[in-house]
Amino acid sequence: MNTLAVKELLYKMADDQLILGHRNSEWTGFGPLLEEDIAFSSMAQDKVGQSQALYQLLHELGEAEPDTVAFTRNADQFHNSQLVELPNGEYDFSLIRHFLFDTAEALRFEMLTQSSFEPLAKLAKKIQGELRYHTMHANIWIKQLGSATEESIGRLQKSLDEAMPYALGLFENSEFESDLISSGVFAGEEELKSKWLEQVEKIIDQTQLTLPDVLTLTPKTGGRAGIHTEHLQPLLDEMSEVFRIDPTAEW
Amino acid sequence: MYGGGNTFEPMKATGIENEDPVLLAEFEARIERGEKIEPHDWMPQLYRKQLIRMIEQHAHSEIIGALPEGTWITRAPGFKRKLALMAKVQDEVGHAQLLYSAAETLGKPREQMLDDLVTGKSKYSNIFNYPAFTWADSCFISWLVDAGAIVNQLANARGSYGPYCRALERICAEESFHLKYGHHCVIHLATGTEKQREMMQAAINRWWPPMMHFFGPPDKASVHSEILMRWKVKMSSNDDQRNQFLDMYVPKIWELGFTIPDENLKKNTVTGKWEYTEPDWAEFKRVINGDGPCNAERLAVRRTAEERGRWVRKALLTPKTEYVTPLA
Numbered sequence: 098m099n100t101l102a103v104k105e106l107l108y109k110m111a112d113d114q115l116i117l118g119h120r121n122s123e124w125t126g127f128g129p130l131l132e133e134d135i136a137f138s139s140m141a142q143d144k145v146g147q148s149q150a151l152y153q154l155l156h157e158l159g160e161a162e163p164d165t166v167a168f169t170r171n172a173d174q175f176h177n178s179q180l181v182e183l184p185n186g187e188y189d190f191s192l193i194r195h196f197l198f199d200t201a202e203a204l205r206f207e208m209l210t211q212s213s214f215e216p217l218a219k220l221a222k223k224i225q226g227e228l229r230y231h232t233m234h235a236n237i238w239i240k241q242l243g244s245a246t247e248e249s250i251g252r253l254q255k256s257l258d259e260a261m262p263y264a265l266g267l268f269e270n271s272e273f274e275s276d277l278i279s280s281g282v283f284a285g286e287e288e289l290k291s292k293w294l295e296q297v298e299k300i301i302d303q304t305q306l307t308l309p310d311v312l313t314l315t316p317k318t319g320g321r322a323g324i325h326t327e328h329l330q331p332l333l334d335e336m337s338e339v340f341r342i343d344p345t346a347e348w
Numbered sequence: 349m350y351g352g353g354n355t356f357e358p359m360k361a362t363g364i365e366n367e368d369p370v371l372l373a374e375f376e377a378r379i380e381r382g383e384k385i386e387p388h389d390w391m392p393q394l395y396r397k398q399l400i401r402m403i404e405q406h407a408h409s410e411i412i413g414a415l416p417e418g419t420w421i422t423r424a425p426g427f428k429r430k431l432a433l434m435a436k437v438q439d440e441v442g443h444a445q446l447l448y449s450a451a452e453t454l455g456k457p458r459e460q461m462l463d464d465l466v467t468g469k470s471k472y473s474n475i476f477n478y479p480a481f482t483w484a485d486s487c488f489i490s491w492l493v494d495a496g497a498i499v500n501q502l503a504n505a506r507g508s509y510g511p512y513c514r515a516l517e518r519i520c521a522e523e524s525f526h527l528k529y530g531h532h533c534v535i536h537l538a539t540g541t542e543k544q545r546e547m548m549q550a551a552i553n554r555w556w557p558p559m560m561h562f563f564g565p566p567d568k569a570s571v572h573s574e575i576l577m578r579w580k581v582k583m584s585s586n587d588d589q590r591n592q593f594l595d596m597y598v599p600k601i602w603e604l605g606f607t608i609p610d611e612n613l614k615k616n617t618v619t620g621k622w623e624y625t626e627p628d629w630a631e632f633k634r635v636i637n638g639d640g641p642c643n644a645e646r647l648a649v650r651r652t653a654e655e656r657g658r659w660v661r662k663a664l665l666t667p668k669t670e671y672v673t674p675l676a
Contacts, residue, residue, distance in 0.1 A: 119422060125437050126411065126418040126649070129657025130664075131445045134414075138438035142431055149427045164426045188660055245663035252659065339425040339483045346541050348425035348483075348533075 098280055102273030103214055104158055105176070106283055109271075109321050110205070111151035112177035115167055116329070117198060118144030119336060120185055129188050136234055140195070143227045150224075154216055168340040172330040178320040180263035182329040189252035190260065192242070196235035196300070197264040201293045203228040208289060213281035236300050243304030250305050257301075261309045265316035268293075362575065367392045379580055384510035387453040398581050399509050400454045401470070407447035408465045408472035412646050413493075414440045416476055420486040432529050436490060439522045446518065450511040459661075466651040468638060475558045477640030484537055484544075484551035491530025492555070492597060496562050498523050499593050508580035531600075538604040545605075552601065553609045560627040561635075563590040569629070594622040 121141035128134035152163035160166060180198060185191045206228060209221035242249040268290040277283040294311065301308045319325070339348065364372070371390050378385065385391055414437050421437060424430040448458040464470040475493060480486050498520060505516035537548040564586035576582040595615070601608060612625045635643070 122421050122434050125421060125434070125441065126414040127653045127656075129653075129660035131411070131441055131448070133657075133660075134441045135438055135445065138434055138441070142434050142438070145427070145431055145434070149431075168426065187656060242660065242663050246659070246666055248659050249663035335422050338423045339420075342425075343541055343543060346544060347536050348429055348540075348544075 098214060098282065099273060099276045100158060102271070102276045102280075103217075103282055104155060104160070105271055105273055106277060107151050107155050107158075107217070109176040109178075111148045111155065112175045113148075113181050113198075113202075113267075114144040114151065115148035116175070116177045116332065117181040117194075118142070118146075118148060119332060120181065120191075121195075123185055124191065133188070137191070140199075140231050140234070143231070147224050147227070150220055154220065157216070164340070165344070168337045169344060170333070172325045172333055173323040175323065175325065175329060175333070176321050177325075177329075178263070178267045178269070179317050179326050180260065180266055180320075182320075182326060182332060183260075183263065184328055186256070187252070189242070189249075190256040192235070192238055193253060193256040193260050194264075195231070196239050197260055197297065198267070199228060199231040199235050200296050200300075201264070201267050201289065203232045204292045204296065205289055208284050208292075211281075212283060217282070239300055239306075240303050243301070243306045253304075254306050257306055258309055261311070262314045263317045265290075265311060265314060266318045266320055269316070269318040269321045271321065362394050364392060364394060364575075376578070379508045379578075383508075384513060385508050386510045394575075395579055395581065396454050398576060399512065400451055400456050402581065403447055403451040403454075403512055404456070404461050404464070405471050405473075407444045407451060407461065408470055409476065410440045410444035410447060412465075412472045412476045412650065413489075414444075415646055415649060416478075416480040416642075417486050417489055419480065420483060423483065425483065429533065433486070433490075436526050436529055439526065443515075443519050443522070446515045447512075450509075450515045453511045462650075462654060466647055466654055468647060471636065473562070474632065474636050474640070475562050476646060477635050477642045478555070478558050479642050481554070482547050482551060484547035485555065487530055487533040487537060487548065488551045488555045489530070490526055491534050492559060492601075493562070494523050494526040494530060495597055496559065496589075496593050498527065499589050499596075500563070503583040503589065506580070507583050535604065538606065549606055552606055556609050557627050557631075560590070560624070561629075561632045563587075563593065565629055565632065566626070591622055594624070598622070 118141045121137045121144065124137040125134055125141075128137060148167070149163050152160075152166050155166065156162055180194060183190075183194070203225065206221045206225045210218055210225060212218040212221065239253070243253050244250065268286040270286050271277065274285055278285045298308055372392060375385070375389075375391060375395075385395075417433065417440075418437050421430070421433050424433045448461060451461060452458060461470065465472070480489060501516050501520050501523065505513050505520060507513055534548060537544040567585045567587045573582050594613075598608065598613065598615075610625050612623060615622050634640070638644075
């Protein structure tokens with residue numbers, strides 16, 4: 098097993114979960130209805146908890162403690178996709194992002210239940226169960242709002258068009274792609290992407306939305322290599338504001 | 349979380365004289381026997397009105413109360429605190445949902461209650477009109493404001509209206525976890541670095557006056573509420589609740605080595621009651637009537653959330669497909 102390759106895989110997944118979990122938690126107190134405040138908070142808790150578990154695996158492979166890894170790195174040391182760091186925007190954007198991201202994550206962790214890296218396969222089985230609720234939530238809302246009023250359909254379509262190139266960035270290939278595939282750690286981003294597209298199409302087909310032609314889009318990549326939009330560093334500054342007062346203190 | 353000091357409808361004209369005396373006597377006898385009143389039971393108009401007002405204020409306090417602490421979710425130091433605070437504030441929003449449902453059983457729709465909140469027609473707990481400047485402020489709220497809320501809510505859970513009592517029982521069980529979480533945070537600041545201790549002491553100094561206001565004006569200055577006590581709408585007096593809170597928590601604050609900014613604060617060993625400097629009740633009145641440090645900000649945030657979410661709620665009301673409930 099190529100440890101570097103496994104670490105890279107774990108880092109990008111953990112960072113994705115942490116950053117989107119953080120964004121989801123920003124809806125607390127601001128949701129379009131109380132039930133959505135509560136739902137986004139539940140998903141936030143799951144995601145932040147999942148990131149913690151993934152950082153813990155990294156810690157067991159020799160990386161620093163989860164708190165240190167999460168709360169003291171700068172943006173260029175983060176490997177999350179740019180999709181998750183974008184601001185929440187209006188509810189339509191948050192919902193579309195949640196749908197596109199969680200459809201991919203549910204499939205990713207389903208694939209990882211077969212991973213030859215035993216600790217990850219075990220964790221993936223647990224996370225997969227949580228993600229089932231996230232995709233159920235996303236699908237219900239996409240189907241409802243994607244076929245309701247002219248305004249809701251228009252808003253979702255606009256956000257779908259905006260988010261799609263960033264969503265394609267989720268599948269940015271790693272330099273270790275062939276290592277991961279041949280060692281059976283992970284079946285690879287290309288396979289995940291084609292499964293994802295199939296599932297996304299299946300849901301969008303049940304609405305009045307139109308899926309942009311992915312072949313004409315340029316994926317927004319770079320996130321996996323530490324290249325980010327201007328939105329990530331301020332998020333991290335906020336997240337670590339208290340922690341950095343004294344990183345050695347017990348809070 | 350929620351405190352006492354509910355503002356009830358002015359009681360000059362109760363309208364009780366217009367109620368059917370037989371039904372009224374039966375209603376009062378049921379309450380006297382400790383029975384719960386349920387949504388479809390007969391009840392005097394005044395009872396319905398005061399309960400809507402009280403439960404609605406409580407629900408509003410939960411969602412407005414989520415704001416000062418909510419701003420610390422994204423800044424909570426470390427995984428343990430971040431996860432716990434998210435769950436804690438989520439609980440508060442869940443309490444609002446539960447309470448709006450309880451109030452709806454009395455005939456006022458949730459959307460209308462939320463409208464009355466953002467237009468300033470209905471009140472919410474005064475304490476949330478103060479800012480949470482530091483992490484330690486959020487710890488104060490989680491521990492002590494929630495502790496105060498438990499004192500109030502445990503009393504109200506013994507009230508006469510069934511749906512409200514049942515909601516409160518569930519709420520109190522969750523609040524007791526919040527209190528443990530808050531206490532745990534405060535203990536860490538108390539036993540941490542010099543800077544952490546200073547942060548916590550400053551938070552106590554800042555929050556003590558609003559905390560004393562939390563239970564409402566002294567009994568001698570309160571609106572006459574005999575009938576609300578008899579109907580088990582109001583379950584204990586403001587001063588009694590304040591005294592109970594001081595009795596339970598002042599020793600715990602002192603135990604952690606903090607001071608409380610009131611040199612007259614002490615327990616009278618003869619009466620068993622706490623003595624303290626009366627907080628500034630003119631300030632309380634001013635803040636509750638809209639002129640506090642954060643009133644405008646809190647309502648503006650809520651108003652924005654309502655406006656930004658309107659299209660979503662509208663889309664939920666207009667599904668393209670009509671579902672017909674099967675008859676069997």
